[in-house]
Amino acid sequence: MRTLKRVLIVIDKTSEWSGLIFAPIALILTFVIMYTVIMRFGFNDPPIWGTDIALIIFSAYIVSGGAYTLLHKGHVRLDLFFEKLSLRGRAIFDASTAFVFFFFIGIILYGTFRNCMFSTFVVQRTTGSYFDAPLWPGMWVLPLAALLLGLQGLAKFIRDLYFAVTGSELEAKEANR
Numbered sequence: 090m091r092t093l094k095r096v097l098i099v100i101d102k103t104s105e106w107s108g109l110i111f112a113p114i115a116l117i118l119t120f121v122i123m124y125t126v127i128m129r130f131g132f133n134d135p136p137i138w139g140t141d142i143a144l145i146i147f148s149a150y151i152v153s154g155g156a157y158t159l160l161h162k163g164h165v166r167l168d169l170f171f172e173k174l175s176l177r178g179r180a181i182f183d184a185s186t187a188f189v190f191f192f193f194i195g196i197i198l199y200g201t202f203r204n205c206m207f208s209t210f211v212v213q214r215t216t217g218s219y220f221d222a223p224l225w226p227g228m229w230v231l232p233l234a235a236l237l238l239g240l241q242g243l244a245k246f247i248r249d250l251y252f253a254v255t256g257s258e259l260e261a262k263e264a265n266r
Contacts, residue, residue, distance in 0.1 A: 093247065094259070100244040101160060107237050108157025114150040121146060137220045144216070145227040153230055156237035159245060180252035187246040194239040201231035 125139030158164055174182060208214035208225040215221045251259040 097244050097247065097259070100240050104156040104160040104237060104241045104244075108154055108160075111150065111153035111157075114146060114153065118143060118146045118150060137218075138222065141216045141218055141220045141222040145222065145224065149227050149230040152234040155234055156241040159238060159241045177253060177256055180249040184246060184249040184253050187242070187249070190242050190246075191239070194235055194242060197235040198232055198239065201228070201235055205229050205232055 121139060121143045125136060125143065128139070129135035171179060171182065205225065205228045208228055214224045214228070216224060248259050251257075
């Protein structure tokens with residue numbers, strides 16, 4: 090049990106840190122968009138890289154917060170039915186439907202990893218615009234984000250299953266030292 094709690098702590102900390110690491114991407118994206126708009130409308134000299142870089146950054150940002158959001162219970166759920174269940178009923182429902190989550194994550198992991206390998210090593214995919222920025226470096230955020238989300242989903246599944254079976258929470262919070 091102690092090892093399981095340590096694994097959950099590592100997964101939770103990884104999700105927490107991934108959220109904190111990826112959060113500044115929003116500031117970078119804001120700067121790129123503001124710079125592009127100011128240069129375009131203020132000086133009639135838009136940077137050729139502005140739209141391409143903004144697209145790549147936005148794509149990375151939009152998927153990178155999944156594990157952090159799951160850790161903090163921020164994903165959208167249909168509460169009409171779910172809220173009427175007891176806490177144990179919710180855990181049973183979540184644990185019994187986890188296979189859908191893992192199936193979805195498996196498809197995303199497989200597809201994005203395969204696509205990244207092809208884009209990186211075979212065609213070296215680019216935006217195709219005048220700037221022609223390489224897309225493949227930013228694409229590697231997709232399988233990384235799916236892996237992190239899958240790990241956090243595994244931690245949630247373990248907690249839900251434990252609660253469904255025992256009726257008590259599996260505390261895996263690190264003690265203050």
